[in-house]
Amino acid sequence: MNRGLISRSAAVIVPVAQVAERLRLSHLLRWLVLMGVRDYQRYLSPYKGFSCAHRRFYGGVSCSEYFRRAVQDNGLAGAMPRFQQRLRACKGASRILNASSPNSKKHRKQQQESCGDCGAGWCDSACIPLDICDVFEFCDLDCDVLGGLDGCGDCGGCDCG
Known part of the structure; x- marks a missing residue:
């Protein structure tokens, strides 16, 4: 199976997050991740030239906002499996939107x-x-x-x- 960047990263991120929890540093890791997502949403996302396919197709929040909320509620280790599932759904929404585009x-x-x-x-x-x-x-x-x-x-x- 062809795994994406997030899937490959999760193999490293989840164990790091679990170690951070054992060392009682999970709050620091969570804060760093949340600041990274905030900066992405504020400084990069508005200028990248496209929007979240999941949000366009299904409505609701973007994938970055979904991830931010998942990290905030469940910590990084708990958020990663949910985020991976969300990205798979977003990829499917993107395929449908691209295939159904009358200009394509x-x-x-x-x-x-x-x-x-x-x-x-x-x-x-x-x-x-x-x-x-x-x-x-x-x-x-x-x-x-x-x-x-x-x-x-x-x-x-x-x-x-």
Whole structure:
């Protein structure tokens, strides 16, 4: 499995956070992490040119705010597994948003390949050419999220049947 930066970092961060807890330094580590997230949100995030896909797709708070709250409530060691899960969901939201973007050449090509000439009226405009099971580990989306596509509840994705 191709692991991202956060997943690889968690292999180091969680043991460090556990040692900090045993040495009664967890409050210092937590403060450093919270200040780092605050600085990211204040000085880097507004200028990076894109926003959190999870927040755009599902609503709610951004991934950085989610992480900040998780660290504040659960400490760094407790926050890392939740943050990793959140980033996986954000990656899935990003894939859906990118694939469904009407301006995307990739979207138009995938839509033609996936929908073809099946004759179903929704294939012309609303097809999201992804197998939902490829994007999410669990098929937990309801059909409202995907615009009422047939088969979305059973991981069917965008089939023209």
